[in-house]
Amino acid sequence: MSTHKGRGVHVLGAGVTKFGELWEDSFRTLIGQAGLAAVKDAGIAGDDIDCLYVGSMSAGRFIGQEHVGALVVDEAGLADNRIPATRIEAADASGAVALRQGYLAIRSGEADVVVVGGVEKMTDVMDQEQTNTLAAALDQEWEAFYGATFPGVHALMAQEHMRRHGTTREMLAAVAVKNHEAGARNKKAAYPFTITMDQVLRSPMVADPLRMLDCAANVDGAAAVVLCSDEIAASSSAKPVRILASAQASDRFALADRADITSFAATRAAADLAYRKAGVAPADVDVAEVHDAFTIAEIMALEDLGLYEKGAGGKAAQNGLTSLSGEMPVNTSGGLKARGHPPGATGLAQVAEIVAQLRGAAGERQVRDARIGLAHNVGGSGATAVVSIFGRE
Amino acid sequence: MSTHKGRGVHVLGAGVTKFGELWEDSFRTLIGQAGLAAVKDAGIAGDDIDCLYVGSMSAGRFIGQEHVGALVVDEAGLADNRIPATRIEAADASGAVALRQGYLAIRSGEADVVVVGGVEKMTDVMDQEQTNTLAAALDQEWEAFYGATFPGVHALMAQEHMRRHGTTREMLAAVAVKNHEAGARNKKAAYPFTITMDQVLRSPMVADPLRMLDCAANVDGAAAVVLCSDEIAASSSAKPVRILASAQASDRFALADRADITSFAATRAAADLAYRKAGVAPADVDVAEVHDAFTIAEIMALEDLGLYEKGAGGKAAQNGLTSLSGEMPVNTSGGLKARGHPPGATGLAQVAEIVAQLRGAAGERQVRDARIGLAHNVGGSGATAVVSIFGRE
Numbered sequence: 001m002s003t004h005k006g007r008g009v010h011v012l013g014a015g016v017t018k019f020g021e022l023w024e025d026s027f028r029t030l031i032g033q034a035g036l037a038a039v040k041d042a043g044i045a046g047d048d049i050d051c052l053y054v055g056s057m058s059a060g061r062f063i064g065q066e067h068v069g070a071l072v073v074d075e076a077g078l079a080d081n082r083i084p085a086t087r088i089e090a091a092d093a094s095g096a097v098a099l100r101q102g103y104l105a106i107r108s109g110e111a112d113v114v115v116v117g118g119v120e121k122m123t124d125v126m127d128q129e130q131t132n133t134l135a136a137a138l139d140q141e142w143e144a145f146y147g148a149t150f151p152g153v154h155a156l157m158a159q160e161h162m163r164r165h166g167t168t169r170e171m172l173a174a175v176a177v178k179n180h181e182a183g184a185r186n187k188k189a190a191y192p193f194t195i196t197m198d199q200v201l202r203s204p205m206v207a208d209p210l211r212m213l214d215c216a217a218n219v220d221g222a223a224a225v226v227l228c229s230d231e232i233a234a235s236s237s238a239k240p241v242r243i244l245a246s247a248q249a250s251d252r253f254a255l256a257d258r259a260d261i262t263s264f265a266a267t268r269a270a271a272d273l274a275y276r277k278a279g280v281a282p283a284d285v286d287v288a289e290v291h292d293a294f295t296i297a298e299i300m301a302l303e304d305l306g307l308y309e310k311g312a313g314g315k316a317a318q319n320g321l322t323s324l325s326g327e328m329p330v331n332t333s334g335g336l337k338a339r340g341h342p343p344g345a346t347g348l349a350q351v352a353e354i355v356a357q358l359r360g361a362a363g364e365r366q367v368r369d370a371r372i373g374l375a376h377n378v379g380g381s382g383a384t385a386v387v388s389i390f391g392r393e
Numbered sequence: 394m395s396t397h398k399g400r401g402v403h404v405l406g407a408g409v410t411k412f413g414e415l416w417e418d419s420f421r422t423l424i425g426q427a428g429l430a431a432v433k434d435a436g437i438a439g440d441d442i443d444c445l446y447v448g449s450m451s452a453g454r455f456i457g458q459e460h461v462g463a464l465v466v467d468e469a470g471l472a473d474n475r476i477p478a479t480r481i482e483a484a485d486a487s488g489a490v491a492l493r494q495g496y497l498a499i500r501s502g503e504a505d506v507v508v509v510g511g512v513e514k515m516t517d518v519m520d521q522e523q524t525n526t527l528a529a530a531l532d533q534e535w536e537a538f539y540g541a542t543f544p545g546v547h548a549l550m551a552q553e554h555m556r557r558h559g560t561t562r563e564m565l566a567a568v569a570v571k572n573h574e575a576g577a578r579n580k581k582a583a584y585p586f587t588i589t590m591d592q593v594l595r596s597p598m599v600a601d602p603l604r605m606l607d608c609a610a611n612v613d614g615a616a617a618v619v620l621c622s623d624e625i626a627a628s629s630s631a632k633p634v635r636i637l638a639s640a641q642a643s644d645r646f647a648l649a650d651r652a653d654i655t656s657f658a659a660t661r662a663a664a665d666l667a668y669r670k671a672g673v674a675p676a677d678v679d680v681a682e683v684h685d686a687f688t689i690a691e692i693m694a695l696e697d698l699g700l701y702e703k704g705a706g707g708k709a710a711q712n713g714l715t716s717l718s719g720e721m722p723v724n725t726s727g728g729l730k731a732r733g734h735p736p737g738a739t740g741l742a743q744v745a746e747i748v749a750q751l752r753g754a755a756g757e758r759q760v761r762d763a764r765i766g767l768a769h770n771v772g773g774s775g776a777t778a779v780v781s782i783f784g785r786e
Contacts, residue, residue: 026534028534057459058453058459060453060454060526061453061454063533064525064529064533065529065533065534066450066451066482066484066526066529066530067482067484067531067646067772067773067776069482069483069490069643070483070484070643070644070646070772070776070777071532071646073643074643074645074646074647074776078643079644079645079646079776080645081643082642082643082658082659082662082663083642083643084490084493084641084642084643085643085777086481086483086490086494087481087482087483088479088480088481088482089459089460089461089462089480089481089482090460090462090463090479090480091459091460091463097462097477100477101479101494101497104497104501104503105497105501107501107502107503108497108498108500108501109500110497110500133453136453136460137459137460138460139458139464140456140457140458141419144457248477248479249475249476249477250462250463250466250471250475250476250478251463251472251475252472252473253460253463253464253467253472254467257467257472265475266475269475379463380460380463383460383467383472384460384463384478
């Protein structure tokens with residue numbers, strides 16, 4: 001492997017807290033729990049850790065705290081080790097972007113063991129302030145200021161996708177039903193129960209055509225992973241999973257500036273690069289966690305990731321193709337929909353699920369003989385996307 | 394050079410906006426101006442850029458905008474290139490922490506040309522909200538909630554430094570006077586004029602012993618640099634400057650948890666590592682930009698960086714040692730004090746000054762035959778510190 005290829009990077013361990021409205025937990029205790037779980041799972045000691053990355057979308061507004069890298073390294077008991085701690089923010093892609101920075105730190109040769117955490121504590125903030133803060137992931141000056149909200153822009157995408165690609169109201173609902181089927185088997189999920197098609201279709205309208213049960217609810221939670229170099233992975237008794245690629249891409253910030261709102265260009269670009277770097281094709285993917293902030297977003301993700309043809313994403317869930325026992329299991333954790341969506345944590349909770357699947361440790365949710373897994377995390381209305389591909393070792 | 398040493402990284406260009414209360418400029422236009430200036434200075438084209446990093450402390454609270462990486466890549470006209478854009482937050486060390494991520498991206502081999510920008514737009518926010526937001530760089534739960542402010546915690550440090558090390562009120566004032574002497578020669582500075590010792594000593598009390606003219610004022614502004622690999626630097630007609638090391642370290646978050654508040658342990662750790670990686674000693678440093686958010690902070694920085702013995706930092710400015718014509722010129726740009734302090738931009742404005750000095754392009758502020766330069770950026774009350782060392786090529 002040449003210098004320019006960089007070193008290999010592996011996930012040595014992962015940890016996820018219970019997601020939900022966690023009144024007894026704070027930002028600090030949540031990230032502490034997830035980090036500790038990941039470190040235990042990896043079988044490393046605190047002194048092995050070379051640096052920390054923390055993904056969080058809006059600690060400044062949700063808990064009045066910036067500088068959360070410093071907070072986390074202290075909470076972890078590692079401040080006296082003087083290791084760097086860096087906070088990454090990319091709206092609800094913060095977790096995956098943080099993962100990629102940890103990946104780059106190891107590839108650069110400046111670190112051998114990196115802990116990457118993601119966290120959001122937001123349910124004890126008033127509803128209107130939550131909505132306004134989430135809209136800060138959109139273009140504040142040209143979208144949010146004029147009243148655009150997160151569900152609103154996704155409703156526009158859904159309308160156009162239905163008009164151009166024949167996607168139906170029932171296809172959207174099938175995504176929610178399918179993800180709750182998987183999520184009912186995930187004890188960490190905020191909403192670990194099944195729902196029916198009828199319930200989705202009768203749930204209150206949020207932004208036409210999206211109803212309440214089309215929307216992933218924002219909750220509290222944290223997730224963390226331990227990354228390591230080839231040398232550390234080779235000598236570990238944990239079950240490492242190899243990161244075959246981690247690619248990030250951008251799109252025009254405001255929806256109005258995009259040529260096509262039925263597709264995320266950033267997802268397509270990140271996927272193309274990730275497949276190329278990993279040397280795998282969409283058909284090689286055995287299990288995927290994709291960013292279903294809204295049911296329409298999962299349908300677009302399936303198409304943008306090349307898992308299904310454009311316009312075929314809507315039928316995938318309806319026809320059972322993406323269920324746990326389908327040909328292409330998607331969101332086996334329950335996805336953002338059933339697991340809940342703490343913006344900073346989601347990208348790393350996805351990685352934790354893929355790691356469990358590739359280790360064969362996903363219990364009732366296990367996909368048979370999963371060898372290649374993919375995680376897809378989106379920021380805001382798609383201006384940032386990260387696609388990471390993982391391989392069983 | 395072995396794989397583990399990674400590739401060399403160079404600064405190919407730098408740009409800084411005017412700092413100040415910039416009512417005619419927005420977050421967008423400021424970072425755009427700085428980025429464009431840096432790209433022009435580097436002599437590169439937009440299509441050469443592999444990724445962006447943006448340091449910003451609290452865009453969420455100051456301008457209601459998170460996800461600012463996506464905003465900046467779009468404003469730069471590079472969204473259609475799909476390149477990754479990542480926002481870094483580490484309070485007022487955001488700029489230098491972003492620089493270090495750009496440095497790691499090149500060392501990892503995943504990028505050859507990286508633009509790193511830092512920006513804050515904050516003066517059009519009410520005074521009390523500014524103070525509260527800046528206090529979000531401290532421990533919100535254990536410090537800010539009980540009324541601690543940014544000047545307040547630095548006043549505690551100053552009191553203890555005076556008690557234990559004999560530092561006097563006049564020594565503090567001499568730092569401000571000295572930095573304004575240099576800043577008066579910097580057209581980009583927010584406060585490009587000289588002040589007298591008497592003016593400092595008679596300025597309104599903020600937090601005993603710190604008076605108004607001991608405090609760096611927070612302003613609007615942006616700065617950016619272009620980083621590149623060895624190959625690009627070798628073939629460039631710009632005057633590249635080599636990054637010999639960039640090291641980041643952490644300390645306990647709350648002041649009450651530190652054994653000694655007259656010193657920043659994170660600065661000491663980052664400096665030790667940076668000197669070691671760069672293979673230089675403090676005595677080799679020809680020019681330094683240090684984080685003088687308050688006059689006491691520059692005195693502590695001189696000591697923690699090993700430029701002066703503990704307890705000798707106070708006399709350095711008073712005796713003219715750290716002035717433009719002194720033995721160890723510090724804050725030749727005017728420092729945070731005279732240049733003004735936009736938290737996200739400061740760390741990169743420091744780098745721009747060091748680059749100008751090592752290129753021999755600092756005009757009236759030029760330090761003769763500067764070969765080794767150091768930049769020192771601190772987050773909050775010292776829980777994060779970054780020390781980067783640069784060498785003339």
